[in-house]
Each structure stands twice: as structure tokens, then as C-alpha cells.
Amino acid sequence: MIQFSLRCDRDHRFDSWFQSASAFDTLKAQGMVTCAICGSDSVEKAVMAPRVTTGRKKATPDTPRPLSEPASPAEQALRELRKKIEAESDYVGKDFVREARRIHDGEAEARQIHGEARLEDARQLLEDGVPVMPLPFATNRKAN
Secondary structure, three states: OEEEEEEEOOOOEEEEEEOOHHHHHHHHHOOOOOOOOOOOOOEEEOOOOOOOOOOOOOOOOOOOOOOOOOOOHHHHHHHHHHHHHHHHOEEEEOOHHHHHHHHHOOOOOOOOEEEOOOHHHHHHHHHOOOOOOOOOOOOOOOOO
């Protein structure tokens, strides 16, 4: 296993573990490496110092914080927004465009939804009067 320091195109910095350097390259090429903060898939390796261990653990002020902790108030606000959206809306995945049209046309029950759409499809929804907006984070794809 190898740990890389990563940076997205919005200058968010985070660490992540990979099976190997080639595993990172393979996952990145498939678009499966995304920013832990904003979800951007434009992620690069950041400059990092090698970590050498002496076998003794000691806490230091520069010990990296876990990925689950936001680094700034803005990241905390984004995290809270994400929780709220995911709690108060239905995830419809790649059916977002179809389901948004059905709701708008009265063919499905009115409710809040979120999911995935190509940029062209989202633009077409807006041009057709369907109120949609992009989320400031990538959605969690549901497994199973």
C-alpha cells in the first residue's frame, strides 16, 4: 500500500491510500479518483515528503487529520449542505433527467431528487423550463 498526497483543480488537498503507484494511475484514468472534499475528478499527485517511521508513535502538531474532518469552515458548510440534501431528497442516479421531466410534467409525485446528468442534458432541462441546479459536490453513487 502507498499513501499519496493529492490535490484537485480547486486546490483542495487530501491524502489517499492505493495498492500501488500503477493502481493510482489506472484508477485515475478510469475517472475513479475524486476529491474527498468537492468530488472533482481532476486530481493530481501533490508534492509530498516521504514518511519514515521509527517504530515509535508520537503525536505531533503537524500530524495529518483524518480525511473525515473538514479543513475549513467552508468545507464544514459544504459537508452540512451535502448531509441535508442527501437526507431530504431521493437519489435517482442516472435516471435524474427522466425523473425530473416526469415530475415537471406531473407524471410522477412532486418531490426533491438528486442524481447524475450530463451537462448537455441538464442544459436542455433548463431550456425546457425544468428547474434544476448543479450540486457543489459529487453524489455518492449507491452500491447494490
